[in-house]
Amino acid sequence: MNAADLGLPVAVPSTALFTDRYELTMVQAALRAGTAGRRSVFEVFSRRLPEGRRYGVVAGTGRVLDAVENFRFDPGVLEFLADRGIVDAPTLDWLAGYRFRGDIFGYPEGEVYFPGSPIMRVEGTFAECVLLETVILSILNHDSAVAAAASRMAVAAGGRPLIEMGARRTHELAAVAAARAAYVGGFATTSDLAAGFRYNIPTVGTSAHAFTLLHDSERDAFRAQVDSLGGGTTLLVDTYDVTEAVRMAVEIAGPELGAVRIDSGDLLLLAHRVRQQLDELGAHKTKIVVTSDLDEYAIASLAAAPVDAYGVGTQLVTGSGHPTCSMVYKLVARADSADPDAPLRPVAKKSMGGKMSLGGRKWAARRTDADGVAEAEVVGTGPVPEELAGRQLLVELVRGGEVVAREPLDAARDRHTAARAGLPLSATQLSKGEPVLPTEYV
Structure with missing residues (x-):
């Protein structure tokens, strides 16, 4: 049993300051520009696995859900932001009422992933989603690195x-x-x-x-x-x-x-x-x-x-030897206005140096061979091919700001055992190699 099972009081500290200052200054500027309410889609992914690793492991999802629930700007936090002049008064007023009311989808905890896998997708207004970037990445990067080891x-x-x-x-x-x-x-x-x-x-x-x-x-x-x-x-x-x-x-x-x-x-x-x-x-x-x-x-x-x-x-x-997974949190789609019915359009970073990203709200599925062994990670932005419809990897985690995917930790542990067993045998080799599955974009 844990503290909650025993009926003991459990402190639930705010996670709102587990973030970088520029998340808040972006919100301030977007509020002033009138773009903060634009519907947006952010995705978490890794461009590559740590050198020599053949698969990654998704871990920390349950902790992310806790962090999102507790992302609240309480009076002490707001006083700190005001005293340091980090954001202006209108932004402080907006933060005082902050609650994430969007949707989150993701690979279930314990699942394996590969380069480009959309491990988590966060949807809502730009302002409510961008604030979660740092805390989500800090949890997933750390926990997934440990779980892979x-x-x-x-x-x-x-x-x-x-x-x-x-x-x-x-x-x-x-x-x-x-x-x-x-x-x-x-x-x-x-x-x-x-x-x-x-x-x-x-x-x-x-x-x-x-x-x-x-x-x-x-x-x-x-x-x-x-x-x-x-x-x-x-x-x-x-x-x-x-x-x-x-x-x-x-x-x-x-x-x-x-x-x-x-x-x-x-x-x-x-x-x-x-x-x-x-x-x-x-x-x-x-x-x-x-x-x-x-x-x-x-x-x-x-x-x-x-x-x-x-x-x-x-x-x-x-x-x-690999204390992080180099996961990133990128805006991949957004509306052109704050109208809730405004259509989303793909957006993507186009800079050089291997840091480009693929725009569009993505789905992911794992294709298997005739023996049920995984043979490719398939990622797309259009309709899901009929043959992959039953093999989609992302599940609903948060709906309208409410967590809908709580599960015992043993469920994630068992899922990982099953996911690893479904990979080609070469996945279990300790020698350095390429990812055991290719990522195919459709």
Whole structure:
């Protein structure tokens, strides 16, 4: 259960200042020019995947919905804007009544994406949509990067459980978001209690080296932990001598010892030695957990080792070398007047340097072959071909300012597993390569 389930008060801070100043100054200028009310369509997409990656993972959608709901300019925020002279009085009056009343469509959380995929589409007036740019991008770029790294690690782990333990390697709030995104990408548990409290993610953890060093001997430390947590606990065995620690751990906890954790050294060699020693001591069911700066490549290198679970920190919460997905939020269509019935016309940036975009309100579908394996990401602005009508990827998330697509986090996690399984086998290769699906524009 989380705080809301328990009936406890949950603080809901405004997200209105999770934005860049120029979003507000654009609104001020558009209000003065009479263009702020023009119906507009913005889309989130990435022009390319991080170098060498074969697919991306959509994560953070649920957090985006929370952010949109809580995007309110309360008195304290308005006072800050007024004191700093950031916008003028008419704009402050408009912001005081701000509520997003438009529509949002997007790839459901956990789905995979490719270059050009319209991951999210935001529709409404220019002013109400442009204000959401920064907060939407900050959430999707961070969470999708972590989820993509988590997905690759889950593939490398081959079904063995993964523990998210990166809270000490990133900002305290980013740690909670990272734990959530890692769960979507395939991690089973987190060490972060805030993530467990907020998102109902299972939490794990027992002790660190400091606990062993606190006691007069390793034996005293193990005895204290077993007396407190029971024989099913996980004992950290690499503070001094691994072999002696394993022997002592089984002696104290008995052959039903839950697990031992190895956090340093040659993990491949140590895992084999420890497994052999545990078996010789009769602790056949005692599991081996390894940690120590793992990434997907290190996890893959341990595939043949008798390892039962992996704990990952730094590389996970930093996207395993790619801490952002380079997603952008671009205006792709707008009306020529504030008349609600005015038709939309495509607009697009035409600058050089690879930063051009494609105008028009888009749909997306995934074409599959005769065996049901995905073979192309199809993106278009006109009518959806009949053969793709049942394979469209965008779903309705917000209608008229009201969220219509709340779902349990496990639904996003299961969706990702299914989406990844529907890709060609080469998607799971860890070696660098091109996106596993081409993006076709029609």
